[in-house]
Each structure stands twice: as structure tokens, then as C-alpha cells.
Amino acid sequence: MHNDNSNGTRIIALCGKGGVGKTSISALITKILVAQKDKKVLAIDADPAVGLATALGIEVSKTVDDIRNDLIRQIDGKEGVDRQELLSWIDYEMLTAIEEHQNLGFLAIGRPEKEGCYCQINHILKDIIASTASQFDYVVIDGEAGVEQVNRRVMEKVTHLVLVSDQSKKGIQVTKTILDVSDEAIDYESSGLILNKIRSQEEADEIYVPEELTRIGWVPETDDIRRFDMEGRSVLEMPESEMIMAVQSCMEKMGIIKEAN
Numbered sequence: 001m002h003n004d005n006s007n008g009t010r011i012i013a014l015c016g017k018g019g020v021g022k023t024s025i026s027a028l029i030t031k032i033l034v035a036q037k038d039k040k041v042l043a044i045d046a047d048p049a050v051g052l053a054t055a056l057g058i059e060v061s062k063t064v065d066d067i068r069n070d071l072i073r074q075i076d077g078k079e080g081v082d083r084q085e086l087l088s089w090i091d092y093e094m095l096t097a098i099e100e101h102q103n104l105g106f107l108a109i110g111r112p113e114k115e116g117c118y119c120q121i122n123h124i125l126k127d128i129i130a131s132t133a134s135q136f137d138y139v140v141i142d143g144e145a146g147v148e149q150v151n152r153r154v155m156e157k158v159t160h161l162v163l164v165s166d167q168s169k170k171g172i173q174v175t176k177t178i179l180d181v182s183d184e185a186i187d188y189e190s191s192g193l194i195l196n197k198i199r200s201q202e203e204a205d206e207i208y209v210p211e212e213l214t215r216i217g218w219v220p221e222t223d224d225i226r227r228f229d230m231e232g233r234s235v236l237e238m239p240e241s242e243m244i245m246a247v248q249s250c251m252e253k254m255g256i257i258k259e260a261n
Helices: 022-034 051-056 064-075 083-097 119-133 148-153 169-185 201-206 224-230 242-254
Strands: 010-015 041-045 099-101 104-108 138-142 157-165 187-198 215-220
Touching: 010 022, 022 041, 022 051, 022 138, 022 157, 022 187, 022 242, 041 051, 041 119, 051 104, 051 224, 064 083, 064 119, 083 119, 119 148, 148 169, 157 169, 169 187, 187 201, 187 242, 215 242
Parallel strands: 010 138, 010 157, 041 104, 041 138, 157 187, 187 215
Antiparallel strands: 099 104
């Protein structure tokens, strides 16, 4: 579980049951981090639905899986492929896949088209993603429901594992299951649970959270995200709100950012 993170990059992976608002929380965390103009932030959309791109108002032209599938097509049936040449090609392709907006970089993992074991290719891609991530101060990963996909398709080490659930018993149970498998599936420093779409402090207090989960706060249910989504506007443009302040408070409690004086 312990990750030494010697280069100082803070890697935040968000996981939780589908429909609990994990992508919205990922987008708000990205917005809060990007506001630190002297910091470089990399947002990684590891969900095949590419919802984080939409929330941030970013158009994806190339995904990591596009690169993976192109590479498989290039080497299938060939012998004596020059490894250094391949690495140079992948490095270049990865650079072109990162969408940059001021101090924000964005990378979509995508959905694999080709089945089968291409372990060496997957390892190379993960190494390059990790190398790319090390050039940023913060990395925010919007993962699929389970943490295993983050390990298998993105990177093996994160500093902060953020579990997201709504008030439902099933949502809480999914986060507990994710935490239970995390020691085996991924290397992380700390974990915390954010309760999302909560109507009041009273409702938050009534929600049973197993003691294994560290509750770091709750985020109110508002129409802010829904309205921006309907209007096709980026969460990055959202003005200060109760929702943003709640997410910021959770980030401070978890040590992702320093508490404001």
C-alpha cells in the first residue's frame, strides 16, 4: 500500500459505483488544482465513456488505446521490430495525444478495440504514462468503477485514493469493496471517502459508513453541474459555489492541497 512518490507528484485516483457523480468530483478537483497557476495539472480520463473530457470542455482527438491499437497493427506478424524505434514512435504519439490548455494537460485512455494479451505493449504504455505524469505537479485520474482498471491500464501507484459514493447503501458497499481489493490491486499512500449528492448535514450524519472507510466530507446536491452539462459549458468556467467549497474542504482534509489560512 505504501508509495514513496519520490518525485513529489500528487496522483489522485477517483473510483466508485457508476452514477454516484465520480466524474463531476474529478472535474471539480481538476478545476480547484488548475486555479493554482504555478502548478501543472494532468487530468487522465480512464473511463471509456470519456465523461471527464466533456465535463472539462475538452475535445479528444487521440486516446492511449488508439496508440495501442495502431502499435498492435504495426507489429502483428512482423519479426525483428526495432524496440528503440518503437519507443520513439510511442513517445511522439503520446505527446500528440495530450491536449493542453494553459497549465492543464488532458489524456484519455479510451476503450481497447483489440482483445488478447499484449503485455509488453501495455507495460510500455504504462511506463510512458508514469513518465509523463512525473512532469506534472498533480495528476487526477477519473477511473472506472473498480481500482483494478487504474492499475491495469494507467499506473500502479497513486498517492491519494478517493472513493466516491452517494447516500445509497449499494454505493457505500462498492467503495468498501474497492478499498478491500486496493491493497492487492494498487499502491497508494492514503484513502478517503467523499459522500456526494447529499441534501443536508442531517442526511450526511444518518449515512452508515463502515469504520474501514475514512469519511473526509460530503458534497451537496445542486443543479450546478447539471446546468453546465446541459449548456455544454466547461466546469472550469464554474463560479465559486457551495459545491466547489465542499470539494475543496475534502481535498484539504485529505492533504491534497494545503488548508487556506
